[in-house]
Amino acid sequence: MSKRGVEKRMVFENKNGVWQLVRSVPTSTGSRVTIVAADCYSDDTIICESGLLCPSTYWLEDGEGKQTLLYAEKPAFDASEFILRQMTTNSEDGTEIDYLVLSPRVPKHEQGKAPVLMTGYGAYGISMPVSYLNSMLGGVSLVPWLNSGGSLVIPFIRGGGERGEVWHQAARQEKRQKSYDDFIAVAETIVRDGFTTPKHLGVYGSSSGGLLSAIMCIQRPKLFGAVVSDVPITDMLRYTLMGMGGAWIYEHGDPKDPEMAKVLRAYSPFHNIQNGVNYPPCLVTISTNDDRVGPGHGRKFAAKMKDAGASNFYFFEDDSGGHSVSDSFKNTKLLVRRLVFFIDTLQ
Incomplete structure (x- = not known):
């Protein structure tokens, strides 16, 4: 994407009936981030990032942005x-x-x-x-x-x-x-x-x-x-x-x-x-x-x-x-x- 179209993962919170942006994380060049699963009883999500130079990596992310690695694909080249x-x-x-x-x-x-x-x-x-x-x-x-x-x-x-x-x-x-x-x-x-x-x-x-x-x-x-x-x-x-x-x-x-x-x-x-x-x-x-x-x-x-x-x-x-x-x-x-x-x- 061009700079005006950079992919971002954004987190919003509803405060007093108004949605507010609390976190915006840009995706690295040549990669894609997907939300694999979410929990309706908590703010936890399972996220995957994969790119041309980035082997697929899965992590658990809580509502504060803390990440816990779940799986990292082994690289096929350096x-x-x-x-x-x-x-x-x-x-x-x-x-x-x-x-x-x-x-x-x-x-x-x-x-x-x-x-x-x-x-x-x-x-x-x-x-x-x-x-x-x-x-x-x-x-x-x-x-x-x-x-x-x-x-x-x-x-x-x-x-x-x-x-x-x-x-x-x-x-x-x-x-x-x-x-x-x-x-x-x-x-x-x-x-x-x-x-x-x-x-x-x-x-x-x-x-x-x-x-x-x-x-x-x-x-x-x-x-x-x-x-x-x-x-x-x-x-x-x-x-x-x-x-x-x-x-x-x-x-x-x-x-x-x-x-x-x-x-x-x-x-x-x-x-x-x-x-x-x-x-x-x-x-x-x-x-x-x-x-x-x-x-x-x-x-x-x-x-x-x-x-x-x-x-x-x-x-x-x-x-x-x-x-x-x-x-x-x-x-x-x-x-x-x-x-x-x-x-x-x-x-």
Whole structure:
């Protein structure tokens, strides 16, 4: 979040019928705090904090703010070797976009050639998770990437919930492209600032994040050096006919509406693949039994990319796993494929 949107845990007391703020505790950068449980017979609460560099920690907190540690997750890597920065850039229409940069404290690569992974979601009002080794970010597979000198960038693009429902509505239906413009703006910023180059910049995402990464591949092929699109939506003119797509009309719009169909086709990855374009190396991963998005999206995208002559294009279909085929704890082999792909391509 930007400074005006820093997360805080606030405690109020009702005194003589008036609610008064008695304690305000800001959350550290790149972390989230949740109230796990509360007691209606006392002021005690159980609280959990988890972040990109902060393993999940649970404590009991009384009404005076005194904390008693209940559980602390064992770290999977040495957080002291990394720095986490909160940055801001402007999207194409001038809107400020916040993003986090997690990188080695001591660079292991030449200046301006840092291998960087970017990921995002930007849909349904869902905020990007920043909990410790969150599965949406790649789970434990992030550890070897970070330890090898790689960095991670997480943009908080419109369509998500980072700034409330207004942030979600700002990129819904006919405004969907704004979400992708936000992501592109962050990528262009870290390249322009000399942090990395397109050759060393990768993008990945799952489901709606897979749609985002596929769009980055098609719309800005020269901006990224590698793309992973996991269980993606790719055919925006037929998405309502596959999997659970009919339930997403509120978010994306109805392709039966001629005006909405024009909007959808304009950013639909499947419909914008062109012959002769030098697309970056791309890996598409799906599951045969994905009943949410449906495997047809990934298959069609892969086939059309091959027909268009895309080189260094890879497709992997697992016969199980469903929509969560890339779960880092259940399908380590797939995550190994992804990690090796990124390390070989970007580093």
